[in-house]
Amino acid sequence: MPPLFGVWFAAYVGAFAFWSESDLAFVLAMIALSAGVGAFVGWSARRYDAFPMPGRGTPPPEIRREYRAYAIGAVGIAVLVAGVMWLAGVPAASGAAFALVTVGLWLFQARYERAAAVVRERLP
Numbered sequence: 001m002p003p004l005f006g007v008w009f010a011a012y013v014g015a016f017a018f019w020s021e022s023d024l025a026f027v028l029a030m031i032a033l034s035a036g037v038g039a040f041v042g043w044s045a046r047r048y049d050a051f052p053m054p055g056r057g058t059p060p061p062e063i064r065r066e067y068r069a070y071a072i073g074a075v076g077i078a079v080l081v082a083g084v085m086w087l088a089g090v091p092a093a094s095g096a097a098f099a100l101v102t103v104g105l106w107l108f109q110a111r112y113e114r115a116a117a118v119v120r121e122r123l124p
Contacts, residue, residue: 002109006102008037013081014094060122062115070108077104 015029059067077100085093 002102002105005105006098008033009101010094010098013085013097014090016085016093017090060119062118063112066108066112066115069111073104073108077101 011029012033015026015033018026018029077097080100081093081097084096
């Protein structure tokens with residue numbers, strides 16, 4: 001799944017190429033991308049009958065720590081991608097978004113699974 005999200009974020013960043021060229025194309029791209037992610041979240045919530053929502057409820061400390069690391073990583077990735085866009089343009093930023101989001105989500109999934117295993121062992 002991380003590469004799919006990497007592609008989505010690359011497309012999101014890539015849509016900014018339309019910003020100054022065609023406001024309509026930019027708006028349509030953003031609507032299409034938003035609809036796509038909305039459909040995925042809806043499908044995922046129905047498929048798994050649950051969807052972890054950071055900031056809601058009281059997750060175990062091990063999971064809360066991973067949510068915090070995810071948030072810090074997401075902000076870091078956004079700053080890096082914005083820097084690449086500023087220095088090298090939209091195509092380079094789109095590539096950076098793909099690489100950083102894909103690797104970041106792989107790391108998050110691995111860390112989350114380790115934390116979940118610790119919680120499962122700790123709880124009766």
